Amino acid sequence: MTTMPNSPAIKIDEIASLDLARRVLRIEADAVLALGERLDGQFIAAMQLILTCRGRVVVSGMGKSGHIGNKIAATFASTGTPAFFVHPGEASHGDLGMITHEDVCIVLSNSGESAELVSIMPLIKRRGARLIAMTGNPSSTLARESDVHLDASVAQEACPLNLAPTASTTAVLALGDALAIALLEARGFGSEDFARTHPGGSLGRRLLVHVRDIMHQGDELPTVTADALLPAALLEMTSKGLGMTAVVDAAGQVSGIVTDGDLRRVLARNIDVRTAVVREVMSVNPRCIESSQLAVVAVEQMQQHNINGLLVIDETGKLVGALNMLDLLRAGVV
Incomplete structure (x- = not known):
């Protein structure tokens, strides 16, 4: 047993804690592997929507899904797919004007029923933008109403209570990475292209300085x-x-x-x-x-x-x- 310095004397069961941490990692790894086995024509359809998009990719999600959406948008933008994140709460208060009929929207929600996303979905479709949903529920509203649905469901969360978004957010993040990299390859996006989007980093200096x-x-x-x-x-x-x-x-x-x-x-x-x-x-x-x-x-x-x-x-x-x-x-x- 051990205690944390400068904090109340909380006893830690080291063996149990390590076992739990390993269990979390196994659950999340299994969720990602299972996701790979389920990839199908919907993934290709999502790629085609984005590759033919004349505008930008707009990513949106609430709560933890929003944090993941921010990362996915950043990964897209740095790998040759112009993208940005719009908070669904702000979208209904003016930010919806950032979305045009030439854009493709990716909405993230484990339940597929996030009220903020469901409420703006008809407005996005009315603007003429195409919709890709990443949810953990193929029967959800977002899944049914989107042009393409990517199934990101997981067998269980890594949280012992099966409540905190853990395995589900990891799976969606990995799915976003898979889509971004597949698009990178399809576009022929190379190391010099990557360097141009990272001019301040060491890779940019290595590939841009003559x-x-x-x-x-x-x-x-x-x-x-x-x-x-x-x-x-x-x-x-x-x-x-x-x-x-x-x-x-x-x-x-x-x-x-x-x-x-x-x-x-x-x-x-x-x-x-x-x-x-x-x-x-x-x-x-x-x-x-x-x-x-x-x-x-x-x-x-x-x-x-x-x-x-x-x-x-x-x-x-x-x-x-x-x-x-x-x-x-x-x-x-x-």
Whole structure:
């Protein structure tokens, strides 16, 4: 037995509590699995309604179903299906004007008899919007009056009293996810599309940031020619702060690169740094990346070849920039 700190001394039966928690999870998992077995042509019909919809998907539900509806609408919106949530109570006080004849409405109710939804259903239909109902009662008013009904019934709630919405809300949430992802696949919605709806997240940065967006260019780009003396390369590396300098020919094509590692090797060979020529110490055929590539590709190349920087070229092979791992870290790509 144990007690919670800073609270009344309530004894917890640890074994019984863990058993109950496991029972809850089993009941909810079984409810979702059973839901999958029941999917039929109505699910496809719901997909077709939404895919041919010229407006948006409007999700509505009361109480716990409303909370689930908010999540379903958000998932739809972020996966290529424009959607928003309307509270049924507010709908009868003006928000019904947000629904047009080009929209598809998804109404959620375990009983299928939520008074707030039943009362606005005829008004939604009168506006010409199509209706999809997700309920736990195929014989309910919402199920009968909708264009498509998705059966989200569960054998029991996970609550020991069989009252609190638990397994039923989990099942509806999973059904909404299944519909959203099936629509995503049908639309050909890809990772770059997903990134455009999540520009502030790490995925958005990884899939939207290109090398050209973060590379050093112009006066920030360290360059020397192959016949320059090594001190000139050292000065260029120091002033530009990238730990390397590109070696280019008269046409701006990349001939090689001089890095901090090359300098260490020069010192190990006892070469006179003051008189050494760049072509004697540079690395030829350096790793390059085109400016049009995603920055995440630059990360992969650096990790694969165990290097800290890349020269950036255009489609003709001309040097246009440079970047290092620190640039990628600052951009939030790594």
